[in-house]
Amino acid sequence: MTETMLWTSLRRMRRNRGAMAGLVLLALFSLGAILAPYIAPYDPQAMHYDVRLLAPGLRFLMGTDEFGRDLFRAMLHGGRVSLLVGFISVSISGVLGTSLGLAAGYFPKLDGIVSRIVDIWLAFPTLLLAIAIVAVLGPGLRNAMIAVGISATPSYIRLVRGVVLGAREREYVEAAQAVGARDALILRRHILPNVAAPIIVLSTLQFGGAILSAASLSFLGLGAQPPTPEWGALVSAGRGFIRQAWWLSLFPGGAIMLVVLALNLLGDGLRDALDPRLK
Amino acid sequence: MLKYILRRLAGAIPVFLGVSVLVFLMVHMIPGDPVRYLLGEFATPEAEATLRAQMGLNDPLPLQYLHYLSRVITGDLGTSLITRVSVSAELTNRVPLTLTLAALSMLIGLVGGMLAGVIAAIRQNTVLDYGVMSLALIGISAPSFWIALVLMYVFAFRLSLFPVSGYSGIHSLILPACTLGALTAGSIARMTRSSLLEVLRQDFVRTARAKGLPQRLVVFKHALKNALLPVTTLVGLQFGGLLGGSVITETVFALPGVGSYAIQAIGQRDFPVIQSVVLFSAVVFVCANLAVDLLYGYLDPKIRYQ
Numbered sequence: 169m170t171e172t173m174l175w176t177s178l179r180r181m182r183r184n185r186g187a188m189a190g191l192v193l194l195a196l197f198s199l200g201a202i203l204a205p206y207i208a209p210y211d212p213q214a215m216h217y218d219v220r221l222l223a224p225g226l227r228f229l230m231g232t233d234e235f236g237r238d239l240f241r242a243m244l245h246g247g248r249v250s251l252l253v254g255f256i257s258v259s260i261s262g263v264l265g266t267s268l269g270l271a272a273g274y275f276p277k278l279d280g281i282v283s284r285i286v287d288i289w290l291a292f293p294t295l296l297l298a299i300a301i302v303a304v305l306g307p308g309l310r311n312a313m314i315a316v317g318i319s320a321t322p323s324y325i326r327l328v329r330g331v332v333l334g335a336r337e338r339e340y341v342e343a344a345q346a347v348g349a350r351d352a353l354i355l356r357r358h359i360l361p362n363v364a365a366p367i368i369v370l371s372t373l374q375f376g377g378a379i380l381s382a383a384s385l386s387f388l389g390l391g392a393q394p395p396t397p398e399w400g401a402l403v404s405a406g407r408g409f410i411r412q413a414w415w416l417s418l419f420p421g422g423a424i425m426l427v428v429l430a431l432n433l434l435g436d437g438l439r440d441a442l443d444p445r446l447k
Numbered sequence: 448m449l450k451y452i453l454r455r456l457a458g459a460i461p462v463f464l465g466v467s468v469l470v471f472l473m474v475h476m477i478p479g480d481p482v483r484y485l486l487g488e489f490a491t492p493e494a495e496a497t498l499r500a501q502m503g504l505n506d507p508l509p510l511q512y513l514h515y516l517s518r519v520i521t522g523d524l525g526t527s528l529i530t531r532v533s534v535s536a537e538l539t540n541r542v543p544l545t546l547t548l549a550a551l552s553m554l555i556g557l558v559g560g561m562l563a564g565v566i567a568a569i570r571q572n573t574v575l576d577y578g579v580m581s582l583a584l585i586g587i588s589a590p591s592f593w594i595a596l597v598l599m600y601v602f603a604f605r606l607s608l609f610p611v612s613g614y615s616g617i618h619s620l621i622l623p624a625c626t627l628g629a630l631t632a633g634s635i636a637r638m639t640r641s642s643l644l645e646v647l648r649q650d651f652v653r654t655a656r657a658k659g660l661p662q663r664l665v666v667f668k669h670a671l672k673n674a675l676l677p678v679t680t681l682v683g684l685q686f687g688g689l690l691g692g693s694v695i696t697e698t699v700f701a702l703p704g705v706g707s708y709a710i711q712a713i714g715q716r717d718f719p720v721i722q723s724v725v726l727f728s729a730v731v732f733v734c735a736n737l738a739v740d741l742l743y744g745y746l747d748p749k750i751r752y753q
Contacts, residue, residue: 295688384592417596
C-alpha cells in the first residue's frame with residue numbers, strides 16, 4: 169500500500185462518525201494519562217482520614233476511597249498504567265506474531281511447524297493461558313504484560329501468514345527473487361508493506377483486548393499490585409466496598425469499557441477504510 | 448462425512464499431546480528451582496527432598512512426562528499440595544457447576560445475540576439498529592468483572608432479586624450467566640448482523656422476495672439459515688472466552704467452580720491443581736471447537752471436501 173493510498177483510505181475514515189468518536193475519546197484518555205503527573209500529582213501513600221468514602225461531588229469528582237484518597241486522581245494515574253500495559257502487551261504479541269507469521273508464510277519449510285505450534289497455542293482459552301503464564305512466572309505487572317502478549321500472539325501469526333502466502337505468489341516477488349535479491353530484503357521491501365494495513369487494524373482491536381486481559385489479571389490480583397493505581401486493580405480494591413461506595417468500582421471499570429469501546433470503534437473504522445475484506 | 452470426521456479427530460491428537468507436554472512443563476518452567484519456589488525459602492532440606500521425590504523430579508524429563516501422561520490418561524491428576532485432596536475428585540465436584548454456567552451463558556449469548564443481530568439487520572440504519580449495536584459494542588468492550596459488579600449491585604443489593612454470592616441452586620447462576628453471556632451476545636449479534644446483511648443482498652433472496660414471499664419467511668427461512676453458518680464457528684471460539692471468563696465470574700460471585708479453584712490454587716502455588724485446571728480447560732475447549740467443526744462440516748458440504 170503506497171502512502172497516498174493510505175491517506176486516501178484514512179480520509180475516507182473521517183466520514184465514519186463512530187471511528188471519529190473513538191479517536192476523540194482515545195485522545196482524551198491519552199491526554200489525561202500523559203498530563204496526569206502535571207495536573208494532579210498523586211501520592212498513593214497520602215491518606216486523609218477526614219474524607220473517607222465520600223460520594224462523588226464538587227470537591228471530589230469521583231469520590232474518595234476508604235483511606236480518603238481522591239479517586240479521580242487515582243483514575244488519571246491508573247490510565248497511565250492501563251494504557252501503557254496494553255500498549256506494551258500488544259507490542260509483544262505484534263512483534264512476536266508478525267515475525268513468526270512472516271517466517272511461516274514465506275518459508276514453506278517453517279510453515280508446517282509454526283502452524284502446528286499455533287494449533288496447540290490456540291487450544292488454550294486466551295485468558296486462561298495468560299493466567300497460566302502468570303502462575304508460572306509469578307504475579308506482577310511485568311509478568312502480566314508478558315502473559316497477555318504471549319496469549320494474544322496467535323491471531324497475529326495467522327493474519328500475517330495468510331497475507332504473506334498471498335503476496336509471495338505475486339509477480340514482483342518472483343521478479344525480485346529472479347534478480348537474486350536476498351530473502352531478508354524481499355521480506356522487508358516487498359512483503360512487509362502488504363502486511364502493514366491489516367496489522368494496523370488488528371493492533372487497534374488487540375490493544376483493547378490487551379487492556380481488558382491485563383485489567384482482568386490485575387483484578388484477580390495477578391497483575392498490578394496495590395498501591396499501583398491500575399484500573400483493574402482499582403475495581404478490585406473497590407469491590408469490598410461496593411455496598412457503601414459504588415463509585416469505587418463503577419468509575420475505573422467504566423473507564424476500561426470506554427477506552428476499549430473507543431479502540432473497537434476506531435478499529436472497525438480502520439478496517440472498513442483500509443481493508444474492507446477483513447472481517 | 449465419516450472420512451471427514453476421522454480426519455478431524457486424527458488432527459486433534461497432536462494438539463492434545465502438545466497441550467499435555469506444555470501443561471507438564473509448567474512446573475519446570477518456573478524460574479529457578481520449582482521445589483524451592485513451591486515450599487518457600489525456609490523449607491528444610493528433608494521437606495525439599497520429599498517433595499522432589501513426590502513430584503518425581505529426580506527422573507529424567509522424558510520419563511517424567513511419560514509418567515505424567517499415563518497418570519492423566521487414567522484420570523489421576525495428582526493430589527493438591529495444600530489440602531492433600533485428590534485433584535480429580537475435587538474437579539469432579541466442581542466441573543458440573545462450571546459447565547452449567549458455561550452452557551447457560553452460551554444460551555443467553557446465542558439467543559440474545561442472534562435476536563439482536565437479526566433485528567439490527569432487518570432494521571438496518573434505523574435508531575433500533577444503532578441502539579442494539581451500541582449495546583453489542585458495550586458487551587464486547589466492558590470488562591466482565593465490571594459487568595458482574597454492576598449486575599450484583601443493581602439486582603442483588605438494590606433490588607434483592609438474586610443472591611449476592613455463593614451457590615444455593617440454579618438462581619445463583621443467573622447473574623453470573625448474564626455477565627458471561629453479555630460478551631458472547633455482543634460478538635454473536637455483530638456477526639449475525641453483518642452475515643445476514645450480506646446474505647440478504649444475494650440473488651436467491653431477491654428471487655424469494657420477487658415471488659412474493661412475506662418478509663418473515665424470506666428472513667427466517669431463506670436468509671437466516673445461510674447467515675448462521677459463520678456464527679457457528681464463532682460459538683466454538685466464544686466457548687474459550689466463557690471458560691476464561693468463568694474464572695472471573697466465579698471469583699466475583701464466590702461460586703465453587705473450576706475457575707475459583709484455579710485462582711485459589713495460584714495464590715497457594717498449588718501446581719497440581721493449576722496444571723489440572725489448565726489441562727481441563729484446554730481439553731474442553733478443543734473438544735468444543737472439534738464439535739463445532741464437525742457440525743460445520745455437516746451443515747456445509749463444501750467444507751468436507753477441502
